[in-house]
Amino acid sequence: MDIMTHDLGALFAQLGLDSDPASIDAFIAQNYPLPDDVKVSQADFWSENQKRFLQEQMLIDAQWAMAVDELNARLHQSQPRQ
Template structure:
């Protein structure tokens, strides 16, 4: 699958989270990170989710731009 077909909703699906707009809005309303907390170290991820996020950023892989967007959204609270 090419990146241009992916959005934040598809990242939520990849993470095993509900990806409809209402669910994503609820996720962001109830989850945030302190500025010094790395995305992959957030306590609300499963070990598999954290590993996926860590790997995508480390490898600058195809999901990295969306992981960056998720990171920014969680840190803006």
């Protein structure tokens, strides 16, 4: 049984990034806005391994997919969260 949380913080940790809320907000602010025609998994700020992980998670609709969707929305939305 998989009891791991698959939220945005856990996704950042999985990607090898600082995963506390302030670090997540700073990462999003630094990379916002992502152009509408760029998928979150194709953004140039990811390493090749990070891109591959994000692509695979969305392709197989894995448990991480909801967190990847949330990150995608936060990087593309018209008004950044405060």
